[in-house]
Amino acid sequence: MRINDLLMGLVMALLGAITIWASKDFPPIARQPYGAGTFPTIIGAFLVGLGLLLSLRGWQQRGALFLWQGQVTPSHTLICLLAAITAVAGYVLLTPLLGFPLVAPIMLTLLIGWLSGGRWGMAIIVAIVASAVVWSVFALLLHVPLDLGILEEVIY
Amino acid sequence: MAELHAALGMVFAWDVLAVILGASLFGLLIGAIPGLTATMATALLVPVTFFMEPLPAISAIVAATAMAIVAGDIPGALLRIPGTPASAAYTEEAYLMGRQGKIGQALGVNLACSVVGGLIGVAFLVFFAPLVADFALRFTSDEYFWLALLGLSCAVLVSGADPLKGAISMLIGLLISMVGMDSVSGQIRFTFGISDLLGGISILPVLIGLFAIAELLRRMPEIGHTHFPPPPPVEKPFSGVGRLMWQYKGGIARSGVLGTLIGALPGAGADIASWISYALSRKLSRTPEKYGTGHPEGLVAASSANNAALSGAYIPALVFGIPGDTITAIIIGVLMMKGITPGPDVFTSSATLVNAIFIVFILANLLLLPLGMLAIRGARHILAVPSSVLYPLILLFCIVGAFAANNSLLDVWLMLGLGLLAYFLVENDFPIGPMILAVILGPVVESNFMRSMIKANGELLVLFERPIAAMLGGLALLVWLAIIVSSVRSAWGARAAATSS
Numbered sequence: 001m002r003i004n005d006l007l008m009g010l011v012m013a014l015l016g017a018i019t020i021w022a023s024k025d026f027p028p029i030a031r032q033p034y035g036a037g038t039f040p041t042i043i044g045a046f047l048v049g050l051g052l053l054l055s056l057r058g059w060q061q062r063g064a065l066f067l068w069q070g071q072v073t074p075s076h077t078l079i080c081l082l083a084a085i086t087a088v089a090g091y092v093l094l095t096p097l098l099g100f101p102l103v104a105p106i107m108l109t110l111l112i113g114w115l116s117g118g119r120w121g122m123a124i125i126v127a128i129v130a131s132a133v134v135w136s137v138f139a140l141l142l143h144v145p146l147d148l149g150i151l152e153e154v155i156y
Numbered sequence: 157m158a159e160l161h162a163a164l165g166m167v168f169a170w171d172v173l174a175v176i177l178g179a180s181l182f183g184l185l186i187g188a189i190p191g192l193t194a195t196m197a198t199a200l201l202v203p204v205t206f207f208m209e210p211l212p213a214i215s216a217i218v219a220a221t222a223m224a225i226v227a228g229d230i231p232g233a234l235l236r237i238p239g240t241p242a243s244a245a246y247t248e249e250a251y252l253m254g255r256q257g258k259i260g261q262a263l264g265v266n267l268a269c270s271v272v273g274g275l276i277g278v279a280f281l282v283f284f285a286p287l288v289a290d291f292a293l294r295f296t297s298d299e300y301f302w303l304a305l306l307g308l309s310c311a312v313l314v315s316g317a318d319p320l321k322g323a324i325s326m327l328i329g330l331l332i333s334m335v336g337m338d339s340v341s342g343q344i345r346f347t348f349g350i351s352d353l354l355g356g357i358s359i360l361p362v363l364i365g366l367f368a369i370a371e372l373l374r375r376m377p378e379i380g381h382t383h384f385p386p387p388p389p390v391e392k393p394f395s396g397v398g399r400l401m402w403q404y405k406g407g408i409a410r411s412g413v414l415g416t417l418i419g420a421l422p423g424a425g426a427d428i429a430s431w432i433s434y435a436l437s438r439k440l441s442r443t444p445e446k447y448g449t450g451h452p453e454g455l456v457a458a459s460s461a462n463n464a465a466l467s468g469a470y471i472p473a474l475v476f477g478i479p480g481d482t483i484t485a486i487i488i489g490v491l492m493m494k495g496i497t498p499g500p501d502v503f504t505s506s507a508t509l510v511n512a513i514f515i516v517f518i519l520a521n522l523l524l525l526p527l528g529m530l531a532i533r534g535a536r537h538i539l540a541v542p543s544s545v546l547y548p549l550i551l552l553f554c555i556v557g558a559f560a561a562n563n564s565l566l567d568v569w570l571m572l573g574l575g576l577l578a579y580f581l582v583e584n585d586f587p588i589g590p591m592i593l594a595v596i597l598g599p600v601v602e603s604n605f606m607r608s609m610i611k612a613n614g615e616l617l618v619l620f621e622r623p624i625a626a627m628l629g630g631l632a633l634l635v636w637l638a639i640i641v642s643s644v645r646s647a648w649g650a651r652a653a654a655t656s657s
Contacts, residue, residue: 003584012324019331026343029606033614036343039602043330050324050643057320057647077377081579084373084551088572091555092565108548115379115544122545130549134556142207144560 001074002067005058009051016047087111099149100139104131163511167519172212176516179216180223180523184531187224188538189546190237192371194224194426195482199367200550202360202490203557210494211512214487218513219520221483222274225426225462226528229266230535233259242426242462245434245454252450260532264397265452266459267528269408272401273460274521276412277419277467281474282514285503289475292500297611298619300476301604302628304597307422307478309635311593314421314428320643321586328577329594330601332357339599340606352566359489360561361571362595366588367482368554369575372547374582379543404456407437415461419468422593425481426462433461463524467517474498474510477600482589485596493561 019040026037068074087107095103108127113120138144166172179201186197197220205213228240232247233254246266253262295303308330312322335346336356347353401408411433418429437457438447447454469480470487477498479485491498496506503510531538558571578588605619612618620626 001580001583003580005584008584012327015331016327022346026345027341029341029610031613032609034606034609036338036341036345039330039598039605040334040345043327043334047324047327047331050320050327053643053647054320054324060647072377080377080379081373084369084376085572085576087548087551088555088568092568096565104552108552111548111551112545115376115548116542117380117544126545126549130552134552137204138556138560142204142560144556145563146556146559 001077002069004063004065004067005054005061007055007058007065009053009055009058011051012054013048013051016044016049016051019044019047083111083114095147095149097149099151100135100146101131101151102149104134159508159511162508163515166211166508166512167215167515172215172516175208175212176215176219176520176523179220180520180527183220183223184227184527185538185541186220187227187240188230188531188535189541189543190231190235190539192375193240193367194221194228194242195367195486196371197221197224198483198486199363200553200557202363202486203553203560205490206360206493206561210491210496211509211516213490213494214513215516215520217483217487217490218516219523221466222270222463222520222524223527223531225466226267226270226524227531227538229270229459230263230531231539233262233266234535234539240427242430242465243459244427245430245462246458248448249450249452249455252448253452253455254450256450258396258450260392260394261396261400262452262455263532264394265400265455267524267532268394268397268401269456269459270463270528271521271524272408273412273415274463274467274524275518276409276460277416277464278514278517278521280413280416280464281467281470281517285471285475285510288471289500289503292475293504295500295624296622297604297607298622298625299628301601301608301619302625302632303476303478304600304604306628306632306635307472307476308590308594308597308601309632309639310422311590312639313635318585318646319639320646321584322590323639323643325581325586325588326590326594328581329591330598332362332574332591333595333598334602339603340610350566352562352564356599357570357595358561358564358567359493359595361558361567362574363486363489363592364554364558365571365574366578366592368550369571370578370582370588372551372554373575373579375543376547379547400452400456404453407440407453407457408460411437411457411460412464415464416468416471418461419465420471420480422472422478422480425469425483425589426465429465429468430458430462434458463521470513470517474502474513475500479593479596482592485592488596 023037023040023044026035028035091103091107105127108130109123112126113123116123135146139146183197186192187194198217201216201220205216225240225242228238228243229250232238232243233250236247236251238244238247250262250266308326312319312326335353337344337354344354414433415429418432419425434454434457437454438444441453469484472478472480473484473488477488479488488498554571555568558567559565561567582588608619620629
């Protein structure tokens with residue numbers, strides 16, 4: 001989705017202004033005019049300046065504020081974005097409770113099954129094999145502490 | 157000589173060779189699938205390299221990227237869809253050669269020229285990097301401040317058609333790099349009370365978010381909407397390649413050197429090298445009218461240049477710690493995670509490691525020949541991997557990879573947030589290259605500036621006192637002037653266009 005440069009520029013300028021405001025209380029180093037606030041303030045000032053320039057350019061071009069481009073419909077794109085966000089958020093929130101060995105195959109099965117247009121048998125097989133491979137590489141080989149969740153009580 | 161012997165011993169260990177082979181195959185897979193880039197291959201490799209020693213970690217990235225760039229030529233020639241942006245310049249030419257029944261020759265030329273170009277780049281890296289490093293030993297914080305700033309500025313200037321958006325992208329990257337405890341004053345900045353952010357935002361979720369998640373978000377909606385035709389069979393991949401290479405030997409050499417030099421420029425990577433070499437080859441050609449009709453001359457030039465650029469980008473990265481492109485920005489991040497700060501000192505303190513890296517470069521480029529052949533032969537199978545299966549697998553790999561560095565679920569949230577940010581920015585034509593370079597270079601710019609100011613009691617003009625610092629500073633200011641003038645002119649142009657319509 002294309003957002004008009006007028007809006008994008010204003011958002012950037014606002015981000016710059018917030019950065020300057022948040023940096024104002026950083027103290028300088030002793031006997032120096034510079035300190036921890038120097039660079040954030042410079043970055044913020046540039047963001048304000050360049051953001052306003054971008055806004056000015058967008059305003060002069062007078063295009064639509066929001067414009068959809070591409071062959072894929074906005075609703076399908078939005079659903080895909082939400083699916084990806086839900087998958088990541090679901091993993092983060094559910095893994096400590098249910099554990100990687102349950103969450104990862106379920107997440108993969110749902111995503112692959114949905115994206116492949118309902119080939120659920122293939123989705124389940126790929127999800128189980130892939131989750132086992134990822135578990136073997138990261139948890140067993142590289143010793144990354146992937147959560148076991150409720151399975152911890154079952155196993156130990 | 158003893159160092160070279162030790163370096164050979166380091167490289168020809170079974171684990172390093174296995175890593176190179178495995179990473180090459182991984183690069184081959186990612187590069188050959190349309191839409192997945194060499195940078196994405198690198199970002200996905202980082203979580204695994206995090207657990208390796210420095211040499212196998214760098215070997216994995218060098219091998220995977222070289223292979224991904226070469227494999228990116230395959231869908232370009234077969235389907236007219238470049239596998240990576242670095243192949244885009246000559247996709248049309250290779251595809252049209254295929255339509256004339258010369259698909260094997262087109263892919264063979266791509267592969268052979270990539271190997272030669274890569275080796276030219278390595279030769280430059282081996283001979284010039286130590287010389288430049290020797291010179292750079294005299295640099296102080298003044299020179300490093302300007303050098304890092306110049307790197308950032310050039311990255312903005314060459315990042316795309318719109319330097320204004322490139323500059324804003326860079327500023328966002330700088331802002332990301334400011335999070336955490338300031339290394340000079342110890343002041344805590346922008347952590348919002350989250351103690352996990354005291355050490356700053358870890359580079360791993362940034363890399364995966366910007367280069368893998370954002371790309372996935374862009375590609376996922378296309379599943380089911382884009383259908384690739386079945387690729388034609390590839391016959392006799394090396395038929396007539398030797399004759400063509402001999403015919404265009406001057407072009408190969410010129411593009412190899414040009415590609416290396418462009419690669420060494422901060423921000424300008426393999427894709428820009430490829431486009432410029434193609435354009436220059438056309439300009440200098442005796443038969444420019446044949447370009448765009450399936451003529452191999454431009455193909456030869458551009459495919460030499462893109463692999464040479466990969467090696468060229470390592471010159472500023474290893475010597476100064478200034479990344480030449482997004483891939484070397486990731487390499488610097490990996491080295492820093494392992495406690496090695498790239499710079500001229502590395503050439504003396506870790507000379508064996510540097511020599512070993514050079515050997516890995518040669519090995520990775522030579523490996524392109526057999527593995528590239530394998531990729532060409534197996535192209536039909538690679539292209540048959542359904543995106544509906546591949547993308548969810550990549551997503552799971554991203555999540556686990558982002559978590560792996562610090563065993564922190566906060567990093568997974570950060571990866572998602574930065575991925576969404578990069579998605580919206582790219583959709584609105586903001587380049588991502590300057591942002592990742594700024595994340596790496598932000599602390600370098602700030603810490604060297606503060607060191608110089610502490611030495612000079614806050615006297616700004618000291619930054620121009622040493623001759624090389626003054627020259628670099630002048631250049632950096634000129635580049636910024638060019639960026640600002642270009643931005644103001646684009647705003648002015650927009651106004652004129654709006655008035656006339």
